[in-house]
Structures are given as C-alpha cells and as structure tokens.
Amino acid sequence: MNIRKTKIFVALFFLVFAMFLSNDFGLINIEKTAIVTALAIDKGEKYNYKITVQVAVPEAGNANTENPKATISGEGDTVAGALKDAGSLSGWYLKLSFCNLLIIGNSLTSDSVIKELDFFAKTLNVQDSSLVITTDNNASELLEKASPLDNISSFALQKVLLKEPGFDSEVLPIDLREFVNGIYSKSSSAYMPLVKMVKQDSSSSGESKSSGGSESKDEKVVFDATTTALFKNGIMVGMLNKEQTFILKMLKGLTTSTTFPISALKDGEQTNYLINALRTTPKIKVSADNFNLEVDIFIDVYCKVVDQNAPWQDSENSRNVPLDSEVINASKEKLEKDIKSLIEIIKQTDCDLLGITDSVYKYHYPYYNQVKDFCVKNFTEKISVNVKGQK
Amino acid sequence: MKALKLRQVCLFFIAFIPINKLFLLPSLLARSANEDMWICTAINIIVDLLTVSVLTVCARKTNTDIFTMVENALGKVGAKILFFVYALFFMLKAILPIIEEKTYIEITLYEVFPKHLMFLPFFIVAFYLCIKKLRAVGRTSDIVWISTLVGLILLFALSIANCDFTALLPVGANGVSNVLKGARVGFIWHGDAIYLAFFLGQFYCHKKGAIKIFLSFLGGAICVLLFMVLFYGIFRSIAHRQIFALTDISKYSTVISNIARFDYLGIIALLFSGVFALTVPLYFAVECLMHIFSFKSRVLPSLIVNGLTFIAVILLRENYYGLESFAAYIGSYLSLFFCNVLPLFIPLLLRRSYKYEYTKN
Numbered sequence: 042m043n044i045r046k047t048k049i050f051v052a053l054f055f056l057v058f059a060m061f062l063s064n065d066f067g068l069i070n071i072e073k074t075a076i077v078t079a080l081a082i083d084k085g086e087k088y089n090y091k092i093t094v095q096v097a098v099p100e101a102g103n104a105n106t107e108n109p110k111a112t113i114s115g116e117g118d119t120v121a122g123a124l125k126d127a128g129s130l131s132g133w134y135l136k137l138s139f140c141n142l143l144i145i146g147n148s149l150t151s152d153s154v155i156k157e158l159d160f161f162a163k164t165l166n167v168q169d170s171s172l173v174i175t176t177d178n179n180a181s182e183l184l185e186k187a188s189p190l191d192n193i194s195s196f197a198l199q200k201v202l203l204k205e206p207g208f209d210s211e212v213l214p215i216d217l218r219e220f221v222n223g224i225y226s227k228s229s230s231a232y233m234p235l236v237k238m239v240k241q242d243s244s245s246s247g248e249s250k251s252s253g254g255s256e257s258k259d260e261k262v263v264f265d266a267t268t269t270a271l272f273k274n275g276i277m278v279g280m281l282n283k284e285q286t287f288i289l290k291m292l293k294g295l296t297t298s299t300t301f302p303i304s305a306l307k308d309g310e311q312t313n314y315l316i317n318a319l320r321t322t323p324k325i326k327v328s329a330d331n332f333n334l335e336v337d338i339f340i341d342v343y344c345k346v347v348d349q350n351a352p353w354q355d356s357e358n359s360r361n362v363p364l365d366s367e368v369i370n371a372s373k374e375k376l377e378k379d380i381k382s383l384i385e386i387i388k389q390t391d392c393d394l395l396g397i398t399d400s401v402y403k404y405h406y407p408y409y410n411q412v413k414d415f416c417v418k419n420f421t422e423k424i425s426v427n428v429k430g431q432k
Numbered sequence: 433m434k435a436l437k438l439r440q441v442c443l444f445f446i447a448f449i450p451i452n453k454l455f456l457l458p459s460l461l462a463r464s465a466n467e468d469m470w471i472c473t474a475i476n477i478i479v480d481l482l483t484v485s486v487l488t489v490c491a492r493k494t495n496t497d498i499f500t501m502v503e504n505a506l507g508k509v510g511a512k513i514l515f516f517v518y519a520l521f522f523m524l525k526a527i528l529p530i531i532e533e534k535t536y537i538e539i540t541l542y543e544v545f546p547k548h549l550m551f552l553p554f555f556i557v558a559f560y561l562c563i564k565k566l567r568a569v570g571r572t573s574d575i576v577w578i579s580t581l582v583g584l585i586l587l588f589a590l591s592i593a594n595c596d597f598t599a600l601l602p603v604g605a606n607g608v609s610n611v612l613k614g615a616r617v618g619f620i621w622h623g624d625a626i627y628l629a630f631f632l633g634q635f636y637c638h639k640k641g642a643i644k645i646f647l648s649f650l651g652g653a654i655c656v657l658l659f660m661v662l663f664y665g666i667f668r669s670i671a672h673r674q675i676f677a678l679t680d681i682s683k684y685s686t687v688i689s690n691i692a693r694f695d696y697l698g699i700i701a702l703l704f705s706g707v708f709a710l711t712v713p714l715y716f717a718v719e720c721l722m723h724i725f726s727f728k729s730r731v732l733p734s735l736i737v738n739g740l741t742f743i744a745v746i747l748l749r750e751n752y753y754g755l756e757s758f759a760a761y762i763g764s765y766l767s768l769f770f771c772n773v774l775p776l777f778i779p780l781l782l783r784r785s786y787k788y789e790y791t792k793n
Contacts, residue, residue, distance in 0.1 A: 053560075057553050162674060167541055170684055218670070218684070225669035403601035 048280045067335040075113065075133035079195030081180030082157050083146035085123070090157065092116075092123035093181035094135060095195045109280035112184050118128055120160045135339035137166040140201075142195050143173045143217060145233075146180035155274030162221040169218040172202055174234045175270050175277070186238060186262045201264045202234060209299050209317075211283060212266045224275050227402050227413070230392035232289075235270040237281060238262040243284045270394040279390035281383070289394055291340060292323045300347055307351070315347040316372055319430070325395055325418075329405035334412050334420040336397060338380060344372060344430030364430045372428045380424050436635040440570030441628070442648035449624050449652030450584060450659070451702060451709035452529040454678045455515045456534050457621045458663045460760070462671035464508035464614035465495055467599060468606045469671075470660045472614030476622040477653040483625035483772045488642035490632060490778050492643045495787060497633035497779075505784035512724045519720035523737060526713040527744050528620060528759050530554075531752060534707055534745065536676050555742045558711045562718045562734035566634055569715065580705040582656050586698030588662065595665030619764040623648070623771025629778060630716055651732045662776035678702065714738060 052419060085091040093114045099130050108331060113135075115127025115260075128135045145154050145159060154175075161167045167274040176183055190197035197340065205212040209211050223231030241261050267283040290296050324340040327334065346358050387394055398416045453473075461469035494501065503511040534551045542550075561568070562725035604611075637645070663677045666684065674680050682688065693769070714737050721733035748755050 053556060057556050162670070165676070165679075168683065169680075216684075218667070222667070222669050227669075374534055402605075406602040406605055 049344045058264060058277070058382050070188050073132065073134055075111075075128075075131065077135050077140045078193060078202055079142035079144065079184055079198070080137075080144065081144040081184050082120065082123075082149060082162075082305075083179050084148035088116040088123070089118045090116065090120055090123045090125055091181070092330065093184055094124075094140075094214070095193065096133070096135075096182045097139075097193060099402050104147050112181070112299065120157050121164075129331050137164075138168065140167055140192055141171050142198060143167075143171050143174065144183055144236075145175040146177070146289050147175065147177055147378075150270065150272075150277035154272065155221070155275040158217065162217055162370060164197075167217075168186045169221075172199065172200065172214055172215075173217050173220050174198070174236050174266065176238075178238070181186050183236060183238065183264070183386045188263060189241065190263065192395050193355075198236065198264055198266075201236075201266050202265050210286055211299070212218035212295075213269050213286050213295070214266075215410065216320050220272075224272065226399060228396065228398035229274045229320075230391075230393040230398075231272045231396060232269050232281075232392070233272070234266040235268040237265045237268065239265050248353070271394070272275055273390060273392045278392055279386055281386060284379045285386060286375065288383050291321050291342075291376075292325065292338065292380070292395065296320065301372075301375065301376050303368065303371040305365075305367040307365065307367050310351075312351050313351055314349045314368060314371075316344045316368070316430075317347045318342050318344050325400070327397055327400035327404065327410055329408045331408065332411060334397070334401070334416060335423065336420045336424070337423045338395075339425045340376060340380075342372070342376070342430070343425045344428060346430075346432050362432050369430075371424045376426045377424055380426070381422075384394070388418050391417050392424070434633075434635050435566040436631060436634055437635070438637060438641045438644065440573050440629055441635055441642050443577040443653045444569065444573040444627070444631075445476060445624065445645070445649045447573050447580045447652075448709040449649065449703060450580060450655040450704045453618075453656045453750070454659055454702065455509055455529075455532045456756075457618060458660055458677040459672055459675050460617055460756075461614045462667075462674075463659065464617060465610045466671075467601065467664060467668075468604060468611050469614060469664055470600060470657060471603070471611050473660045475611070476618045476652075477657060477683060480622055480625045480653065481646070481650065482630060482733050483775050484646055486776055487625060487628040487778065488637070489630070490633075490782055491637040491645070492642050493640065493741065494705050494782055494785075495633050497700055501632070501778075501781055501785045504788040505781040515720040515724050519724070519737075519772065520767060522713040522717035522720065523741055524763065525620065525623070525743075526710065526717070526761070527748070529757060530614075530710050530741065530745055531748060533703070533710060533753065535725050535752070537703070538674060538721040540679050546593045551745070552742070554707065554710070554736050557707060558714050558741075559734050559738045561708070561711045562715050563730040564759070565730075566719075569712075572643050575731055576705045576708050579701045583698040583701035583705065584659075586701070587678075587682045587695060588658065589687060590695050590698075591662050591666060591738065593686075594684040595662045597661070597665050598634070599665045600661065601666045606721050616768075617760045619771075620759045621765040623767045624652075626771040626775060627712065627716065629775050630719060631742075631777075639669040641755050649693050687717040693697055714741060 077094045078097050079095045081093040081095075083093070091114060093112050096111045096113060103164075113127045113131045113133070114124070115123045115130055116125050119304035124135060143158065145157060148188045149157060156416065158173065161171070162169055183198065186193045186194055188197035188333055192219040202212055202214045212234055213232065215231070219341070220231045220233060239262060241263055243343070268288055269280065269281040269286045270277050271279040287299070287301060290299070296318055298317055298319055299321075300315050303314050303316055305312055305314060324337075324339045326337040326339075328337070331336075344367075346364065383394070386392075393416065397420060400414060401412055401416060458469070459471050495502075498768050499515070500509065502514060506514065538550070545682070561572075657676075658793045659681075663681055664671050666681055667674050678699055682698070683693065687697075688695055718730060718735045721727070721737065722730060724731070727733050
C-alpha cells in the first residue's frame with residue numbers, strides 16, 4: 042500500500058512538473074519586443090489619435106555603442122487602437138510596463154485629456170506612476186528631437202522633470218495617478234508640467250558615433266519645464282509661469298533647498314541675491330461657514346544667502362549671522378506677491394490648486410453643499426509669510 | 433493527545449485571515465462607501481469578533497469536537513443534514529477567492545494570457561492538503577504565518593509614506609445605507625470565525641488561551657483594516673477602479689522607483705500564504721463530507737470537493753460578474769448566516785450535548 046501511494050505521488054509530481062514546464066512562462070521574444078520608454082499622444086490625421094512611442098531597442102553591443110532608439114507611430118480612433126496600429130505596423134510587441142512618460146500634445150488639451158489618459162490609468166500594462174506632461178506643440182516632437190542631455194530624449198526629459206528630494210528644482214512634476222485623482226476628486230482640478238523646447242545649436246564632434254557619421258551642425262534642444270498647465274474637468278484652462286509654479290510647489294511643501302532670486306536695496310545700492318529656502322513649512326487652513334469661505338495661507342521659510350552681486354566683500358557671509366532685514370523684507374514681498382498672483386490665476390481659471398474644495402469637504406462637511414459651487418472663485422485669502430535665515 | 437495546539441490556532445488566524453481580502457474586496461467597498469469603506473470592514477470585523485468571543489467561551493468549556501456535539505444535540509440525521517449544507521457552503525465560500533486570485537495571477541504575473549488549466553496545479557496541491565489530517569493544518573499555520581507577516585510588513589512599510597490619511601474624512605458622509613451595503617458585500621469574504629467552531633475539542637483551551645485566540649483574530653483583522661485605510665488613502669477618488677489593490681499600493685514609494693519592484697517579494701510571500709488560505713474552506717468541506725458519509729480515507733472526498741470546485745472555476749471563468757453579484761447579495765446573507773449567526777447557537781448545542789451525555793451515562 043505504501044509503495045502504491047508513493048508511486049501515485051511520484052506520478053502526480055511529474056504530472057505537475059510537466060504542466061509547470063509546458064508553458065513558456067508567458068515569455069515573449071525579446072528580439073520582437075519594443076521596450077517603450079515614452080509615449081506621445083497627438084490628434085491624428087486620418088483617425089482621432091496619433092500615438093508616437095519611443096522605443097529602446099535591446100541589441101547586443103559593446104560599451105562604446107550608444108543605445109539604439111526608435112520612434113514608432115500609429116493612428117486609431119482610440120488610444121488603445123492607435124497603440125495596436127503602431128505594434129502592427131512595426132511588427133513589434135510594445136511592452137508598456139517600462140513607459141515612464143506620457144506626453145499630451147497641445148492639439149488635445151482643448152478637450153478633456155481624460156479621454157486619452159483614462160486608458161493608461163486603467164490598464165495594468167502601464168505604470169500609473171508614469172509622469173504626465175503636455176507641450177506647447179506636437180507631443181511627438183519632444184520625442185523626435187535630439188538632446189545634448191541624453192541620447193534618448195525621453196530620458197533627458199525625465200532628468201529635467203525629476204530631481205532627488207533636496208535638490209534645487211523649479212519643476213512641479215505629477216504622475217498619472219495623482220493627475221487622474223485630481224480630475225476625479227471633488228475639485229476636478231489638476232496640473233501637469235508644460236514642456237517647451239529651447240533650441241541649442243551645437244556642432245557634433247565625437248557625438249552620434251553609432252548613428253552613422255557625424256554632422257557638421259546638429260540642432261539639439263533642451264527642455265524647459267518650469268511652466269505648469271492647469272486643468273479643470275480635464276480641459277486645459279490656464280498656465281502658471283515660473284514664479285507661480287515655484288510658489289505652488291512651495292505651498293505644496295515640495296521645496297527643499299530650492300533657490301529663488303530677489304533684489305534688495307542695501308546701503309543705497311540695488312543688490313541681487315540668490316536665496317536658498319532650506320526649509321519651508323506651508324500651512325493652508327480653510328474656514329467655512331454659511332456662504333463664507335476664508336483661506337489662511339501661511340509659509341514659514343528658513344533661508345540662506347547663496348550669492349549676492351555686491352561689489353564689496355561681505356565679511357559676515359557664511360558665518361551664520363542672521364539675514365539682513367532688507368533681504369528678509371524683499372523675500373517676504375516677493376513670496377507674497379507670487380502667492381497673490383497664484384491666487385488670481387486660481388480664481389480666474391476656477392482650478393483648485395490649493396485643495397480648497399477637498400478641505401471644505403473633509404473638515405467642514407455641513408457647509409460643503411452651500412459653498413462648493415463658488416469655493417474657488419469667491420474665497421477670501423489671508424496671506425502670511427514668515428522669513429528668517431542666515432547669511 | 434489533541435490534534436492542535438493553542439499556539440497553532442492563534443497562528444492560523446494570523447496567517448489566513450488577511451489574505452483573501454486584499455484582492456478585489458477593497459475596490460468593491462470603495463464603490464459602495466468611498467471614504468467610509470474602512471467602516472464597512474470594521475463592521476465585518478466586529479461581527480466576526482462577536483462570533484469568536486462566543487466560540488472561545490465554548491472552547492474553554494468543552495473537550496468534544498463539533499461533529500460529536502451536533503450529533504448529540506440534533507441526532508445523526510440532523511447532524512448529517514447540517515454538515516452537508518456546511519460542506520456546500522464551504523465550497524461556495526472557496527470559489528470566489530479562488531477565481532479572484534486566479535484572475536489576479538493571470539493578469540498581473542503573466543505577459544500573455546495563459547490557458548485556464550494553468551491553475552490546475554493549485555487544485556492538485558489543494559487535493560494533497562485536503563487529504564491530510566487536522567494536525568497538518570496546525571503545522572501549516574506554524575510556517576505560513578511568517579510568510580503572511582513578512583509580506584504585509586513589507587507592503588505596509590512601502591505604502592504608508594504615500595498614504596493621505598485625511599482622505600478618510602469626513603466620517604459618515606456617504607450615509608449609513610451605503611456603509612451597510614458595503615458591509616453586506618464584505619460578509620462573503622469575512623466569516624473566518626466559523627473555522628474556530630471546527631477546532632472545538634481539538635485543542636486545550638484555558639482562560640488565557642481564549643484571550644490569546646481573540647487577540648490573534650483581532651491582530652489579523654487589524655491588518656485587513658489597515659490595508660483598507662492605506663488603499664483608500666493612496667487612491668482616494670479612483671479607489672473603486674483599482675481592481676487589484678495588492679500590486680498597486682506599494683509601488684509609489686521612492687525607493688521602489690530608484691531600485692526596482694522589490695515589493696513583489698512581499699506580494700509573492702502573500703500569494704504563497706494564499707495557496708493555503710484558499711485551501712482552508714475546501715479542507716473543512718472535506719471534513720464535513722468525512723463525517724457525513726464515514727469515508728475510510730480522505731482521498732475520495734478530497735477528490736470530490738476539489739474536482740467539483742475546479743469544474744465550477746472553469747465553468748464560471750467568463751461569468752465572474754454574475755458570481756460577484758451573487759456573492760454580494762445572496763452569498764453575503766448565506767455567509768452571515770452560516771459563519772456568524774448559526775455559531776451563536778453552539779452554546780445551546782453544547783448544553784444539549786452535555787445533557788445527552790449525562791443521560792447516556
């Protein structure tokens with residue numbers, strides 16, 4: 042009986058083992074796989090959408106060769122249809138799980154971008170931690186232009202968009218999850234960086250060795266992502282300039298060691314400073330009662346002077362003495378001015394960047410139905426900026 | 433010598449309670465109750481804790497197993513009918529989580545959609561586990577609880593920084609009816625307290641032991657509650673669309689972006705525990721059939737239970753929505769009745785059983 046049992050179990054083991062090995066574990070042919078690093082969506086010519094994917098093609102090579110890249114385009118009436126078309130035309134299987142960047146062309150921002158982004162938010166093939174950006178032109182151009190920062194333009198873009206915490210950055214990046222969350226939240230508001238291309242002429246000596254010959258002059262671009270596009274109900278309704286983007290980032294508590302320039306009158310002479318905001322503590326408090334809404338914005342900033350263009354040597358610099366009152370006042374003025382400018386844009390565009398609607402819903406729910414329709418346009422703001430620091 | 437130790441009963445609840453509730457249930461609750469979804473889970477937990485309290489009191493007072501107890505109280509025919517119904521119920525309770533985890537594995541771990549027979553090895557493993565005696569359940573708990581805890585700790589550690597706890601405010605804004613609707617949907621996934629009824633008489637339980645069992649159950653339940661809180665805090669308005677929460681909650685951590693998706697180590701650990709957690713209701717279905725038909729060996733009932741479940745999983749593979757609707761309505765009421773209401777009568781059964789034995793002696 043024991044021998045019989047043993048035989049049955051051994052037979053079962055081999056049966057399971059054989060079944061385990063019968064599938065190829067769902068592996069796909071790497072030679073026919075296109076690892077998509079970025080995806081650009083524009084309005085199509087024949088169909089609704091044109092998708093351009095930037096692909097890093099895995100190829101055997103030595104350490105001196107650059108990673109080859111390619112862009113493939115496809116069109117379709119839906120985003121998924123355009124992706125399928127791109128895959129069919131190229132014969133490649135588009136592996137989207139490494140796609141870290143989604144670019145929306147400006148041709149699509151006048152209508153709800155959720156029509157394009159929702160597919161990526163719902164599918165399990167694309168990470169919803171991918172960055173989303175828009176541009177002032179066609180999205181595909183961002184992928185097709187060469188950049189001196191990186192051979193693959195999407196990697197160059199990601200270098201501009203993402204910096205480690207603690208490093209100076211003027212960009213306010215957002216991922217797909219947060220963007221879609223913002224649109225579907227009570228405020229129906231979200232933002233994303235608007236990337237502009239800045240042309241840089243450079244002669245290519247020693248560059249592009251593997252792309253077949255060097256050219257005498259290459260038009261390369263760098264990317265400026267300091268502008269932020271605002272979205273309400275998925276439609277682009279406005280933009281923030283560099284200063285407004287910076288102050289919004291500060292109000293969201295995303296600035297650490299971020300610098301900003303000021304100009305102060307010191308000893309009768311206009312002096313320019315670059316101030317490093319070492320620590321920023323923002324607080325936004327929303328108070329609501331019947332038909333009234335007050336938003337208290339408070340920022341506490343601890344700064345240090347990085348540089349000043351004074352003609353004389355300031356012997357107090359880098360000795361941790363407190364900041365001059367002129368510098369403190371100039372910093373306060375600049376930050377208050379930027380906050381007021383931001384609030385003006387918020388009220389004009391009805392884009393709730395400060396989460397006022399959500400705050401009313403969470404903390405003042407009894408008044409929510411009364412104030413929700415004019416939450417963003419008709420609130421009274423009270424701004425308070427506290428600056429201290431050292432030289 | 434008893435089949436189980438007190439320690440193994442406690443570890444059983446820690447190992448197996450959290451697992452099946454981490455897949456589709458969070459998104460279903462978010463659909464019903466939005467930010468109040470954690471209250472739905474809390475209601476399910478409280479109901480289960482009430483059942484556990486009653487059963488731990490019974491565990492202290494009896495050395496008789498549940499089958500003998502019911503037979504003494506209701507007679508042989510009555511007991512057979514009751515356990516037959518329980519066998520069917522346990523098979524029904526097993527089908528939904530099996531299909532859930534099967535779908536999860538197919539969609540997230542495979543690049544190309546695999547054949548449905550891909551999941552057959554699970555049933556072979558389940559068949560093997562079901563032919564073992566109750567002692568094996570205790571020994572399995574001794575091992576699997578580590579895998580469950582490691583998986584949960586890793587996922588929680590990676591996701592807590594991205595959670596906005598204020599997203600759970602305001603409390604109660606969705607209304608009592610939506611919260612109760614969510615709680616009703618959750619009953620089919622909960623109801624793990626019933627397993628303690630089948631452990632009665634199989635382990636020695638003193639006063640402190642009862643407290644330990646209660647706290648172990650509570651610990652496992654709190655892990656589920658914490659998962660729901662983290663889930664909603666991370667996804668907020670889009671929580672109802674995140675159908676497989678397990679893979680998603682930990683991937684937004686900065687360290688994951690910088691290194692790689694090592695959170696899959698935690699996910700695989702939980703899937704490993706999931707193999708055993710999915711087998712538990714099938715095991716007790718086999719137990720019930722053993723006592724109804726007095727099989728000499730567990731092989732045949734195990735084959736019947738696992739075979740029928742496998743056929744049901746294959747037939748229902750394209751009717752998941754219908755199964756989900758059934759589970760959310762009729763299935764939930766059945767679960768509430770069999771897992772939480774009926775066990776409350778065990779003290780009465782115990783009393784009748786004592787009287788029967790007294791009379792017999």
